[in-house]
Amino acid sequence: MATTSLNTCKRSCLERVQRRLGALSCVVLSLGLASCATMVDFSSWAVGYNKSVEQARNQLMLLNVIRASEDMPLMFTGVQVVRGNGQNTVGGSAGITRSTTDTTASGVLASTNVTDALAPSISLQVSSGFNFDVVVIDSAEFLQGLLTPISVSTFNHYTRHGIPVELLSHLLVENITITRAGQSTVIYRNDPLGRDYKQFLVALTSLLDYGLTTEISNSSGEAIGPLLTDADLKSGRSIEFSKTIPGLVFAKVPGGYRFIRPGGAVANFCFMGERADRSALPQTSLCADSPVRKARKVAAAADSTDKNALKTADASMSVQMRSTSEVFKYLGSLTHYQTKSADNFLKLYSPAARAYPHQGKSNAMFRVLKDQPGANDVASVEYRGAVYSLPGDGQGYSTTVLTVLSQLFSLSKSVNSIPSTGTVVVR
Secondary structure (H helix, E strand, C coil): CHHHHHHHHHHHHHHHHHHHHHHHHHHHHHHHHHHHHHHHCCHHHHHHHHHHHHHHHHHHHHHHHHHHHCCCCCCCEEEEEEEEEEEEEEEEEEEEEEEEEEEEECCEEEEEEEEEEEEEEEEEEEEEEEEEEEEECCCHHHHHHHHCECCHHHHHHHHHCCCCHHHHHHHHEEEEEEEECCCCCEEEECCCCCCCHHHHHHHHHHHHHHCEEEEEEEECCEEEEEEECHHHHHHCHHHHHHHHCCCCEEEEECCEEEEEECCEEEEEEEECCCCCCCCCCCHHHECCCCHHHHHHHHHHHHHCCCCCCCCCCCEEEEEEECEHHHHHHHHHHHHHHHCCCCCCCCECCCHHHHHCCCCCCCCECCCCEECCCCCCCCEEEEECCEEEEECCCCCCCHHHHHHHHHHHHHHCCCHHHCCCCCEEEEC
């Protein structure tokens, strides 16, 4: 009788243990499924990597500006690849504690009670990590792009996207040369540390008052080089000439042969000349849609049968564009110029600049603070014992300048400019 009762008790205990283990298994399975769903959602990690790369890019631009301000060599690196990994681990275990109690009556064993205590344990572990490749960008192809002057087409691209011409002129123009009839040629150099820098500011203000801007126009084909004969073709000199200036078209013309540079859409500087009293502006320098130019065309049509016989001022202007490397140098000079005093920074005053919606309640073109870091800085770097930062408040046009600088830096690169060697792998 006692033996039968004992076996029944064991089977009952075993069933209770199995039920509890089943419940534990369900809990572990539920957590496991939940962890699977969590592993698929990697959006927060992806956004986090994006923000980190953005911050690294801004700091790289600022760091090289500071290097340029101290006349130190520039050094460029880039985050080429970011590899992230994450893992969720769910585990479960259960321990059973058994106790036995004997019941006696009148000295005789009456029954035996067995008690099992189930102690489940569940663990959930989340781990994540990443590694990234940093490349040193110093190939010959990249340096060639870095040292090539920025095209007027790029200048025109930014003006058509609303960036003020005044800002772009300060940032991208190296110098302006103006020649007037009977006067000597004057070169206005855009160097914040130069002795005649104020003269450049005055000249630029005058040009902006005339309506300085850019436009795209179509140019006709241009004959390059001398007229060639059959003897020149046989001697091979024409082949050497074509190698010197690539992209030319060889065409037969009356009297021989000529190399022709094909025409097409080109960008050039011009003046809107919105005020009618700007008679000093030459006809050839006015934009195609300038009100003054249109008015002159109407007047010329009424006064003369020769519609091309328009009066022009005997003056000319040429603009020398900077390279991307020189833009870094210019911003470095501007930083050196303004770090001498907290208020000694370049300010923009043109109507287009004042109407620009992203100046951040300040008209400072590019503002860098030294040893004044803030919690909401756009970028901040430490270099040679000092901390330089682009402030979040009162930044002026600093973020716009930083955006243009980053894009010019990217335009200097190509697919082949990032070497396969010289990669630092951080794991």
